[in-house]
Amino acid sequence: MNILLTGGSGFVGRRFLDIASSDWRITTLGRTKLECSNSVICDLSDKISVSEVANVLKDSSFDAIVHLAAFVPKTAEEDTIENAVAGNITATVNLLEFFGDRAPKIIFGSTAEVYDQSMISGEITEANAVKPYSYYGATKLSSEFIMQSFAAKNNKELSILRFSVMYGGFDPIARAIPNFIRAALNSETITIRGAEVLRDYVHIDDVAKSIMCAVTSQGSGVLNIGTGRGVSIYDAAKEIVNSTDSCSKIDIQSAAGGVDIVLNIEKAKKSIGYEPSVLFPAKLKKMIDEYRK
Numbered sequence: 133m134n135i136l137l138t139g140g141s142g143f144v145g146r147r148f149l150d151i152a153s154s155d156w157r158i159t160t161l162g163r164t165k166l167e168c169s170n171s172v173i174c175d176l177s178d179k180i181s182v183s184e185v186a187n188v189l190k191d192s193s194f195d196a197i198v199h200l201a202a203f204v205p206k207t208a209e210e211d212t213i214e215n216a217v218a219g220n221i222t223a224t225v226n227l228l229e230f231f232g233d234r235a236p237k238i239i240f241g242s243t244a245e246v247y248d249q250s251m252i253s254g255e256i257t258e259a260n261a262v263k264p265y266s267y268y269g270a271t272k273l274s275s276e277f278i279m280q281s282f283a284a285k286n287n288k289e290l291s292i293l294r295f296s297v298m299y300g301g302f303d304p305i306a307r308a309i310p311n312f313i314r315a316a317l318n319s320e321t322i323t324i325r326g327a328e329v330l331r332d333y334v335h336i337d338d339v340a341k342s343i344m345c346a347v348t349s350q351g352s353g354v355l356n357i358g359t360g361r362g363v364s365i366y367d368a369a370k371e372i373v374n375s376t377d378s379c380s381k382i383d384i385q386s387a388a389g390g391v392d393i394v395l396n397i398e399k400a401k402k403s404i405g406y407e408p409s410v411l412f413p414a415k416l417k418k419m420i421d422e423y424r425k
């Protein structure tokens with residue numbers, strides 16, 4: 133397989149590279165020069181930069197484009213319209229304009245944040261209503277629509293993977309699991325709201341494998357990538373405290389609050405042969421070790 137990858141330095145991209153690069157030839161586009169042999173510096177939000185790189189790689193074609201590059205806010209303050217549009221929509225448009233004709237298949241990494249949380253009842257399927265509540269989610273959904281239109285007009289095979297809440301490895305983003313780990317390692321109080329609310333924690337290894345499944349299978353479409361199994365926020369925090377041998381206390385601000393986010397993954401199983409192999413808290417201690425360094 134010959135793959136064009138964006139976002140190779142990101143949380144998902146790094147793990148995908150680790151798993152796939154031994155068997156596949158992967159060319160990466162991104163702002164960071166990676167150690168792999170075919171790493172090309174490129175600012176996807178800058179049309180001139182993408183145009184210049186496209187010219188350098190004018191003789192290159194690929195079996196698939198895996199688009200994982202995205203603006204993911206590390207804090208609520210970073211979730212601005214300008215950041216989200218540039219990092220998600222503009223980057224996607226530039227990629228398709230200059231590289232969309234280089235491969236018959238496109239895999240796009242999206243998020244479960246596109247779903248309308250006010251309409252959720254039970255497991256979330258791909259047919260659930262969409263209505264993002266953040267600029268990040270809104271621009272990822274917009275990118276989905278752009279991808280779908282491009283694929284339809286240009287006869288491309290497209291897989292849109294909506295990832296659930298991810299864990300595993302070092303994650304610089306201020307998500308719940310990394311925040312709980314940092315607090316536990318520092319013996320700080322872990323404050324949680326919605327202690328009984330369920331989340332579908334999917335390990336980064338399974339996320340990377342889902343991308344490989346999408347690349348190699350004949351399936352396509354919008355696909356949920358999670359475990360189909362809910363874990364309460366309180367149980368996740370408690371597991372982290374126990375796994376770190378921490379003396380941190382868990383301060384429950386509220387038991388309810390928020391909706392359960394558990395993905396139905398039957399479509400992904402049938403369409404691309406995806407099957408999660410790591411269920412929370414498996415490999416949690418290995419993740420914690422990354423934060424001890």
